[in-house]
Amino acid sequence: MTGSIVSAATFTSPTELDCDVCIVGSGAGGSVLAAGLVEQGLDVVMLEAGSHYTRKDFKGNQPWAFDNMYQERGARATEDLAITVLQGRSVGGSTTINWSTCYRTPDRIFAHWADVHGVKDVSPSMMAPHFDAVERRLNIKEWPVDRANGNNRVLLRGGEKLGWHPHALKRNVRGCMNSGYCGEGCPVDAKQGMAVSYLDDAVRGGLRIVCNCEVERFEWSERKAQAVHGVAVDPDSDHSLGIPVTVRAKVFVNSGGAINGPALFLRSGIEGNGLIGKRTFVHPVSGVSGLYDEHIGPWAGAPQSIGCHHFNDRGPEKMGFFLEAAPLQPMLASTVGFLFGGAHSEFMRKLGNVGVTIALGIDGILPQDVGGTVLLKSDGRVWLRYPIEAHLTECLAAAHKEMARCHFAAGAKQVATLHAEAIVMNSEAELSKLDSAPYGAHEQSLFTAHVMGGCAMGGEAGTSVVNSDLQMWDFDNLFVVDGSVLPTSLGVNPSETIYALAHRARERVAAAV
Amino acid sequence: MQTTRRRFLKYGLGGVLLLAVPAVGLSLRRSVLVEPKSALLTFSPRQYSTLTAMADTLCPGGGKLPSASDLDIAGTLDMLFSRMHPGVGADLAAALDLLENALAGAVLDQRFQTFTACDADVRDEVLRDWSTSAITLRRAVYKALRGFIMAAYWGNAATWGAIGYPGIADYSAVPSPPPFDEYIAALTPEPERGADDEPDSEPQEASP
Ligand SMILES: Cc1cc2nc3c(=O)[nH]c(=O)nc-3n(C[C@H](O)[C@H](O)[C@H](O)COP(=O)(O)OP(=O)(O)OC[C@H]3O[C@@H](n4cnc5c(N)ncnc54)[C@H](O)[C@@H]3O)c2cc1C
Numbered sequence: 001m002t003g004s005i006v007s008a009a010t011f012t013s014p015t016e017l018d019c020d021v022c023i024v025g026s027g028a029g030g031s032v033l034a035a036g037l038v039e040q041g042l043d044v045v046m047l048e049a050g051s052h053y054t055r056k057d058f059k060g061n062q063p064w065a066f067d068n069m070y071q072e073r074g075a076r077a078t079e080d081l082a083i084t085v086l087q088g089r090s091v092g093g094s095t096t097i098n099w100s101t102c103y104r105t106p107d108r109i110f111a112h113w114a115d116v117h118g119v120k121d122v123s124p125s126m127m128a129p130h131f132d133a134v135e136r137r138l139n140i141k142e143w144p145v146d147r148a149n150g151n152n153r154v155l156l157r158g159g160e161k162l163g164w165h166p167h168a169l170k171r172n173v174r175g176c177m178n179s180g181y182c183g184e185g186c187p188v189d190a191k192q193g194m195a196v197s198y199l200d201d202a203v204r205g206g207l208r209i210v211c212n213c214e215v216e217r218f219e220w221s222e223r224k225a226q227a228v229h230g231v232a233v234d235p236d237s238d239h240s241l242g243i244p245v246t247v248r249a250k251v252f253v254n255s256g257g258a259i260n261g262p263a264l265f266l267r268s269g270i271e272g273n274g275l276i277g278k279r280t281f282v283h284p285v286s287g288v289s290g291l292y293d294e295h296i297g298p299w300a301g302a303p304q305s306i307g308c309h310h311f312n313d314r315g316p317e318k319m320g321f322f323l324e325a326a327p328l329q330p331m332l333a334s335t336v337g338f339l340f341g342g343a344h345s346e347f348m349r350k351l352g353n354v355g356v357t358i359a360l361g362i363d364g365i366l367p368q369d370v371g372g373t374v375l376l377k378s379d380g381r382v383w384l385r386y387p388i389e390a391h392l393t394e395c396l397a398a399a400h401k402e403m404a405r406c407h408f409a410a411g412a413k414q415v416a417t418l419h420a421e422a423i424v425m426n427s428e429a430e431l432s433k434l435d436s437a438p439y440g441a442h443e444q445s446l447f448t449a450h451v452m453g454g455c456a457m458g459g460e461a462g463t464s465v466v467n468s469d470l471q472m473w474d475f476d477n478l479f480v481v482d483g484s485v486l487p488t489s490l491g492v493n494p495s496e497t498i499y500a501l502a503h504r505a506r507e508r509v510a511a512a513v
Numbered sequence: 514m515q516t517t518r519r520r521f522l523k524y525g526l527g528g529v530l531l532l533a534v535p536a537v538g539l540s541l542r543r544s545v546l547v548e549p550k551s552a553l554l555t556f557s558p559r560q561y562s563t564l565t566a567m568a569d570t571l572c573p574g575g576g577k578l579p580s581a582s583d584l585d586i587a588g589t590l591d592m593l594f595s596r597m598h599p600g601v602g603a604d605l606a607a608a609l610d611l612l613e614n615a616l617a618g619a620v621l622d623q624r625f626q627t628f629t630a631c632d633a634d635v636r637d638e639v640l641r642d643w644s645t646s647a648i649t650l651r652r653a654v655y656k657a658l659r660g661f662i663m664a665a666y667w668g669n670a671a672t673w674g675a676i677g678y679p680g681i682a683d684y685s686a687v688p689s690p691p692p693f694d695e696y697i698a699a700l701t702p703e704p705e706r707g708a709d710d711e712p713d714s715e716p717q718e719a720s721p
């Protein structure tokens with residue numbers, strides 16, 4: 001039986017569907033799960049708020065991509081606007097526009113989850129078969145160093161000189177042309193995002209996807225979810241078309257991803273002991289740019305191919321961070337920092353010779369680090385409140401120093417921060433200029449593409465939202481399968497962890513039908 | 514001209530407000546309006562004009578670069594916000610009203626005109642003050658408006674040539690990789706080959 005991908009915008013009257021399992025959200029978690037469920041013969045319906053795009057729509061055009069495939073058209077930010085939040089919104093979720101970097105969950109994170117959060121049966125050895133399976137299906141393999149772009153080579157060169165052991169990372173690609181357009185949707189279907197991999201399998205096995213359908217709430221009573229209620233949205237404006245879509249199922253899965261997934265529960269009056277939306281983590285990202293004599297071309301080539309985990313563990317009192325590169329097409333490059341006018345045009349004119357290193361803070365590990373909270377505004381908007389606390393500013397200060405040091409080691413002739421008043425250094429001797437630099441909200445650019453948590457998995461109902469099988473503690477037939485179940489951030493890019501957890505959840509969700 | 518931050522630190526909020534007392538009435542000062550290039554969907558003509566003035570200050574053009582108003586960046590954003598949650602457009606409209614307001618400008622920026630009536634140097638100084646203001650909220654508003662304007666301006670292909678960005682390559686003629694089943698079948702282990710020996714080599718990138 002072949003399934004379908006239908007836009008709710010084509011519905012002309014209220015639509016009701018019945019199935020075994022209804023999944024909200026078509027991203028990393030929902031897609032791997034859906035494929036596993038149809039493989040087991042279940043009738044599955046998936047609802048996705050965004051549109052369905054294919055390679056013929058993907059032309060490497062960043063403005064188009066942000067406008068059509070990112071949450072809030074790329075303008076999502078934390079409540080105080082201090083952190084720009086990038087998340088996907090189309091069939092395939094964030095995997096359609098992510099940068100294809102893949103890592104298994106570090107062993108120390110699994111150990112931390114077990115020790116501190118009481119997570120059961122999610123150990124490296126128990127997860128290994130799931131990692132193996134998704135790595136095979138998504139062709140997750142190390143990206144050869146000789147194909148790294150200039151921006152990543154900067155990190156490699158600097159990191160090696162400083163003895164930080166930078167390494168080639170893995171990517172989920174097959175036939176990659178090194179176009180550098182991962183964030184705009186892969187123009188050659190090389191990136192094994194969900195739309196061309198697990199969802200493709202699932203639709204061929206019978207999955208019915210309804211896109212342009214924004215789910216507004218779960219209908220539930222006692223310990224049972226009974227239906228989801230959504231509405232058709234206009235693909236162009238995202239505004240409601242007023243046509244209701246209702247799905248009744250035996251089992252429901254929230255795979256809306258961090259922020260939106262918890263927000264859906266909050267809209268439905270599901271509060272999970274007041275823990276829904278709490279402990280949301282973002283790997284807060286800061287960046288430092290280096291100006292080189294050589295051409296770097298930070299807009300071309302695989303966005304990320306080198307990683308450096310030298311600073312992941314900075315001791316028990318400190319927040320760790322890891323280093324990567326970020327792709328810089330003109331649009332995204334122009335938005336970072338605070339410069340304007342002639343000084344900014346000058347920066348943009350030199351963009352071809354600029355390398356940017358990013359540091360991603362590993363939040364949620366320190367006992368006092370509870371991350372952010374998802375909130376519903378009275379006008380229906382969703383907000384993430386993410387306070388920038390002392391442990392993060394300390395981490396930012398340390399990370400800036402190391403990123404600047406790395407650029408100089410890699411041969412940069414000038415290094416600049418993305419502060420409100422940029423700190424410019426012309427040699428390593430000037431690193432001390434960073435000693436008095438301010439760190440905090442709106443002191444420097446911060447962003448995230450890794451939103452995690454908000455429906456934390458754990459060992460007890462009082463301290464977590466879902467159990468280790470990803471089932472809501474208070475429900476018999478409601479699961480969460482996406483990045484929101486992560487009890488902490490990871491210290492590596494999150495997609496492979498989510499794929500593997502979803503792969504593991506296939507048996508558990510099927511058993512609940 | 515003193516920057517907002519310096520001024521704020523010197524007098525504190527109370528002092529700054531006292532300095533503003535003679536300025537009451539400034540809020541009625543005239544805006545200098547520019548004609549929208551198409552029907553406005555989000556902003557009032559005054560807000561559109563303020564956005565145009567701000568965009569031209571942030572992205573004045575020069576050399577081979579067009580100015581923001583050459584590209585009607587304010588019009589692009591007016592259209593964008595009409596396709597977002599109405600709260601976003603309302604928030605930004607309020608921010609533009611604050612920037613334009615001569616009274617608020619007198620209190621914190623020592624300028625006694627609406628933003629649109631200021632000459633380019635004063636606008637430049639005002640935005641510099643906003644970007645480094647001691648008041649976090651002003652920095653936040655500046656950063657949000659700046660982000661939208663920069664994205665719309667530098668996302669426009671007309672700006673790319675001047676900065677050496679080669680533009681977007683066309684990959685439409687490149688075939689998709691084979692379906693997964695075929696790919697895996699093609700890897701079926703030959704007698705002397707282990708199952709793990711999947712070829713790692715990727716096709717080399719072409720220059721399209
Ligand atoms: C620009 C970018 C680059 C990234 N790069 C990498 C990388 O290189 N490596 C990596 O590991 N990770 C990367 N990530 C992060 C990674 O892609 C995500 O962590 C992962 O996809 C999250 O999976 P998920 O299932 O939780 O949610 P998503 O993949 O975000 O999917 C959630 C989906 O649910 C839909 N949805 C939400 N609410 C509703 C609702 N109410 N009704 C209907 N539909 C709804 C959304 O529209 C979305 O499509 C990147 C992310 C971004 C944005």
